[in-house]
Amino acid sequence: xxxxxxxxxxxxxxKRIVLLAVIVIVGGATWFARFNPLAIFFEMDTFISFxxxxxxxxxxxxxxENIRALFVTVAMAFAASMTAFxxxxxxxFLGSDTTSPSLIxxxxxxxxxxxxxxxxxxxxxxxxxxxxxxxxxxGFLALLISSxxxxxxxxxxxxxxxxxxxxxxxxxxxxxxxxxVFCFILPDIIPGYIxxxxxxxxxxxxxxxxxxxxxxxxxxLVLFSYIKMYRYGxxxxxxxxxxxxxxxxxxxTKNIRKRILS
Amino acid sequence: xxxxxxxxxxxxxxxxxxxxxxxxSMEIEHGEFVAIIxxxxxxxSTLLRCIxxxxxxxxxxxxxxxxxxxxxxxxxLKKIRRKIGMIFQHHNLVNSLTVIQNVLHGRLGYMRTIPxxxxxxxxxxxxxxxxxxxxxxxxxxVTQRAGELSGxxxxxxxxLRALMQNPMLMLxxxxxxxxxxxxxxxxxxxxxxxxxxxxxxxxxxxxxxxxAVRYATRIIGLDHGNIVFDDTPDKLTDDIIRKIYGGNPxxxxxxxxxxxxxxxxxxxx
Ligand SMILES: Nc1ncnc2c1ncn2[C@@H]1O[C@H](COP(=O)(O)OP(=O)(O)O)[C@@H](O)[C@H]1O
Ligand SMILES: [Mg+2]
Numbered sequence: 451x452x453x454x455x456x457x458x459x460x461x462x463x464x465k466r467i468v469l470l471a472v473i474v475i476v477g478g479a480t481w482f483a484r485f486n487p488l489a490i491f492f493e494m495d496t497f498i499s500f501x502x503x504x505x506x507x508x509x510x511x512x513x514x515e516n517i518r519a520l521f522v523t524v525a526m527a528f529a530a531s532m533t534a535f536x537x538x539x540x541x542x543f544l545g546s547d548t549t550s551p552s553l554i555x556x557x558x559x560x561x562x563x564x565x566x567x568x569x570x571x572x573x574x575x576x577x578x579x580x581x582x583x584x585x586x587x588x589g590f591l592a593l594l595i596s597s598x599x600x601x602x603x604x605x606x607x608x609x610x611x612x613x614x615x616x617x618x619x620x621x622x623x624x625x626x627x628x629x630x631v632f633c634f635i636l637p638d639i640i641p642g643y644i645x646x647x648x649x650x651x652x653x654x655x656x657x658x659x660x661x662x663x664x665x666x667x668x669x670x671l672v673l674f675s676y677i678k679m680y681r682y683g684x685x686x687x688x689x690x691x692x693x694x695x696x697x698x699x700x701x702x703t704k705n706i707r708k709r710i711l712s
Numbered sequence: 713x714x715x716x717x718x719x720x721x722x723x724x725x726x727x728x729x730x731x732x733x734x735x736x737s738m739e740i741e742h743g744e745f746v747a748i749i750x751x752x753x754x755x756x757s758t759l760l761r762c763i764x765x766x767x768x769x770x771x772x773x774x775x776x777x778x779x780x781x782x783x784x785x786x787x788x789l790k791k792i793r794r795k796i797g798m799i800f801q802h803h804n805l806v807n808s809l810t811v812i813q814n815v816l817h818g819r820l821g822y823m824r825t826i827p828x829x830x831x832x833x834x835x836x837x838x839x840x841x842x843x844x845x846x847x848x849x850x851x852x853x854v855t856q857r858a859g860e861l862s863g864x865x866x867x868x869x870x871x872l873r874a875l876m877q878n879p880m881l882m883l884x885x886x887x888x889x890x891x892x893x894x895x896x897x898x899x900x901x902x903x904x905x906x907x908x909x910x911x912x913x914x915x916x917x918x919x920x921x922x923x924a925v926r927y928a929t930r931i932i933g934l935d936h937g938n939i940v941f942d943d944t945p946d947k948l949t950d951d952i953i954r955k956i957y958g959g960n961p962x963x964x965x966x967x968x969x970x971x972x973x974x975x976x977x978x979x980x981x
Contacts, residue, residue, distance in 0.1 A: 613804075615800060615802055615804040616804055616805075616806055618766060618800070618804060619798070619800060619804035619805075619817075619873075620817075621766060621793070622764060622766060622793060622796070622797075622798040623793065623794070623817060623818060623820055623821050623873075623877060624790045624791065624792070624793035624794035624820075624821030624877070625790070625817075625820040625821050625828070626790060626825065628825050628828075628829055629820045629821075629823075629825065629828045629829060631829075632828075632829035633806075633817060633820055633828065633829065633831070634806055634817070637806050637808050637809050638806050638807075638808065640808070641808055
């Protein structure tokens with residue numbers, strides 16, 4: 451009799467407890483970071499004047515070098531996504547309990563993939579930058595690591611959720627493991643895998659320019675050098691280009707994903 | 713003497729402690745068309761899946777065509793499964809593949825690995841699949857994706873996939889439970905016709921008593937994992953029906969439709 455009472459009491463106060471916790475955490479974090487949330491309002495005018503005076507008008511620099519940098523950024527994103535797609539596609543079969551030859555191996559793969567995914571791309575780029583220096587390879591590797599984590603986890607989830615009915619039908623025909631995987635499971639999951647790949651390309655196009663800023667090369671590095679040289683107009687031009695690029699890709703991939711999943 | 717399947721003292725306890733089958737025994741002869749009826753949760757699906765060992769029985773034995781299914785190695789089991797076709801309530805087709813690809817899947821068990829994974833089916837297999845599709849009025853859907861077909865059409869594809877295995881025994885787990893009455897009639901008629909023509913023994917799980925009486929040569933009633941009736945359809949009286957369905961009048965009146973709802977909920981929760 452006691453337990454249910456306690457439970458319902460807990461449920462009653464749950465919302466309030468959560469609200470209190472949020473207030474404490476936000477308050478604590480603000481105090482700890484010595485960040486005054488009201489500063490946004492007090493310093494709005496400096497912010498606006500910086501924005502208008504320095505960033506406007508945006509200047510577009512159509513140098514071969516900048517256009518090449520833009521291409522490099524896109525290429526890094528694509529190359530990382532595609533490479534990760536192939537590796538993660540393979541790893542997902544070892545990482546899902548439903549297809550893996552060993553449950554311990556499956557757990558290991560999931561753990562490593564989680565670490566790869568949960569450490570931000572920027573941090574990977576920074577670690578790589580400190581050990582190998584600046585370059586497009588660094589950008590590619592940083593994107594690859596986080597894409598690998600992201601796609602492996604996503605693929606394993608897709609595989610886990612793949613219709614168990616189809617697996618059952620495959621077993622009932624008397625088909626062996628490889629026949630079941632290639633003829634039943636793969637055709638069932640591939641649309642889902644491709645949809646995740648497109649989403650990953652979208653993510654990578656976005657982080658590719660940011661990774662560039664900490665030494666990954668491409669348009670991000672160009673942007674960073676403009677900012678360091680106080681060429682804010684030119685920097686604004688680059689920012690607009692990046693935004694357009696991201697938006698364009700988002701439109702394209704969203705469309706393709708919709709078509710695949712329908 | 714002429715029996716194809718002999719189930720002895722079969723018991724299945726799931727890991728959560730539920731006893732789905734307790735001490736079930738039955739013998740089935742060549743060419744019989746057996747309907748297993750019983751309310752939702754009475755153990756019909758479990759019984760069917762113990763026969764081809766999609767589910768491992770806890771106790772008892774299943775003898776099919778002279779071999780004890782429960783004692784086979786996994787390689788031997790795969791070979792035996794080719795001789796047992798299976799049809800499911802939700803068709804269980806690969807929706808992204810074409811109709812003919814799904815039908816040809818029935819041949820995979822007989823093929824070598826490399827040609828199988830590459831989808832290199834023999835001409836005679838293709839011919840046979842096309843013939844079957846034509847016979848069942850599906851010839852205009854051959855290259856359409858299975859997912860684009862209606863429920864009744866998908867179930868017909870499921871039947872053909874099972875037939876491609878050249879089975880001796882056909883297991884059907886509620887093949888008409890999610891179909892409208894018209895498609896249900898068509899599908900049941902097709903299962904009956906195709907198996908009788910080929911002398912294939914057939915075991916069909918059904919919710920609907922009427923369908924069982926109409927098509928089966930023998931009816932087995934399950935209640936809470938026990939066989940409570942096993943005889944010809946004409947011996948099935950109202951009293952016995954009430955007994956099979958545990959005295960729950962809803963099962964009788966609303967029949968399949970209500971069960972569908974409850975099963976869907978079970979799957980979700
Ligand atoms: N995988 C499972 N794990 C645990 N219990 C199960 C499982 N499958 C079925 N059951 C239980 O076993 C009993 C019989 O189920 P089932 O064979 O599906 O009956 P039916 O097909 O007649 O509806 C039910 O009580 C059901 O809840
Ligand atoms: Mg069932």
